[in-house]
Amino acid sequence: METMSTGRRSILAAPFIRCAAVALLMTSITTVAKADEFAGPTFRKGLWHFVRTLDMIAHRKSKQRLLERELTACVDPTVSMKATFSSPSVGSCVSARPEKKNNQYTFANRCDVMGPVSTVITVHSDESYTEQNELSEGQVPRVELVVAHRIGDCGTDTAQVSSAKTLSH
Template sequence: MVAHRKPKHRLLERELTACVDPTVAMKATFSSPSVGSCVSARPEKKNNQYTFANRCDFMGPVSTVITVHSEESYTEQNELSEGQMPRVELVVAHRIGDCGAGPEQNSGAKTLSH
């Protein structure tokens, strides 16, 4: 879900089912490289949450909170507060079954709701 911060109206909602390796996906998130003048902060862990005060993302510098609900479910909330259009992106991911037989599809299908 992408929404304006103040009026809180939904701009876009979509659902995607994809075969992903959550370990690879999380490694990419946790190793966000510096982009231009944006330098990613190290995450802080508290209970089942990982918080990045600043993470370089496709949206720009964002504040990110990843909440792990179980081995098969997590949410990721990204807040962009800079620029003319502050917004929030919420990703809800959960395992729905095994992937196909292809070698690149060996971990588990996940439904990602944006």
């Protein structure tokens, strides 16, 4: 009788073990798929210098600088890129998938804090890139440009340095 009940337990346990194995396999596949979803650029972690400008486009040949800001910080820009590439839809704004051509990633429409923007990210290397966001909807067209480059490794005494200028003419 003992042998039969042990046999029954193993027969009953087999489907559970198979289900657990299938669940574990599916979790692994899902995790790998999510990791593979990011098809954007990757950059080296370190001390990076960023210059961000925001211009208002008054006419085709005329622009006015609204903001210029610089930041030097110890960061991993790949983390920010993952957020940019996974921009969720917001309200009626639906983000387009990026198109890659050579060293450029172009989003025809991306939901951003500025609203729906067209974005072009140009990768110069794993230590340098530019990101241009153009907002053409609304009252005044605007262009935001971020120029980023790695300037070294992070140290324990590395401090963030930031400066901002709001310009008006």
